[in-house]
Amino acid sequence: MKFVKFELKDRVGYVILNRPEKRNALNAEFVEELKTTFRNAEKDTSVKVIVIKANGDAFCAGADLGYLKTLQTNSYEENLADSTALMELFQLIYSLKKVVIAQVEGHAIAGGCGLATVCDFVFAVPEVKFGYTEVKIGFIPAIVSLFLLRKIGEAKSKELLLSGHLIDSSVAHKFGLVNYISPLVEIDEKVFIFAQKLCLENxxxxxxxxxxxxxxxxxxxxxxxxxxxxxxxxxxxxxxxxxxxxxxxxxxxxxxx
The missing domain is CATH 1.10.12 (Lyase 2-enoyl-coa Hydratase; Chain  A, domain 2)
Known part of the structure; x- marks a missing residue:
């Protein structure tokens, strides 16, 4: 894998976003690697719980804007195929047979916030920002909107999706987007302990x-x-x-x- 690493520790599989020089921004190859990694982890009998985290300062900055620019010359059919790939990734994580935990230690923006949204649990450090900023660049938060509506309801979804505002972890927790907030020095251990309880008790x-x-x-x-x-x-x-x-x-x- 070029952009994704996978590690296993005591039945907890770690899917690690590994494009730190681009703030883990997503392009077509990155999305395909994530889909492959999650499918493999779902089939792997040595994995019971999955954690998605990231190397670098950002969890995920969303779509790679340079990549998006190249798509502007695409036909509708080509763009539909590309957006369908992201849809498949979000749907795969949401419906995966195994529990998926997002460990967010850096900002989760646009599609990156979408990645966290579709997980079953979200742990975050206090300093990170969450936001669906697509409307600020003339784009729309289309795919994630279906999952966000299910997760936090229409009123809060409109507040986030239509404003494009960034919110910190405490507000995201109040909205129901984040389950647990933990200091950076403790989050690795807190996530692992939580995942282990799921492995051992459920x-x-x-x-x-x-x-x-x-x-x-x-x-x-x-x-x-x-x-x-x-x-x-x-x-x-x-x-x-x-x-x-x-x-x-x-x-x-x-x-x-």
Whole structure:
């Protein structure tokens, strides 16, 4: 990989953005490398939880503006293919079978903020800024808007997407965009401890099924959503993890996940 590194530590897979000289700005090759890395990590049985972080001063500055400029001579079909690749990356992370944690130690701007948005959990240091600044350069935050609406609702999404304002971690936390704030000297350990708790205390099957239920239930009516929930409840009872978990609980044994 040219722009992405992958490391494994005690069942925690680290996807590391590694284009620091360009503030980890995204281009077509970078997006494809990220898609490949996440797909490989999803299939890797030695990985239970995934953390996305970055080398350099920025988490991700969004799209590489030099790359965007070259796209201005493209046809609509060529631009659609390019934007579809980013859509596929965001959708892949959002719907991945494994939990994904964003560890944000530098500014997350535009598409970079989108990368954090689609993760299941976001840890950030107090000093970083978040923002969807596309409207300031005549662009639109199209793909991330669907995920942000789900995450924080219409009012807060409009406030961020239409203003293009940068917000710090404390405001992002109040908005529901960030889950935990940690000092830079502690964030590595805090993220690892959190990821390890998920690895040791939670069933992989249960987390996968819960993520899928959360994703699929939101567009349904109450009636249809409850039917889906009841069906998933029934399916969960038949899984090996559920049988193992209940047996361990009844026998007062510690569950080893």
């Amino acid at each position: 069933s992989s099957q249960s987390m996968e099924m819960t993520k899928k239920l959360i994703s699929n239930a939101q567009h349904l009516s109450i009636s249809d959503g409850l039917k889906l929930a009841a069906a998933e409840n029934a399916k969960a009872r038949e899984t090996e993890d559920c049988k193992k978990g209940i047996a361990a609980f009844l026998n007062k044994e510690k569950i080893k996940w």
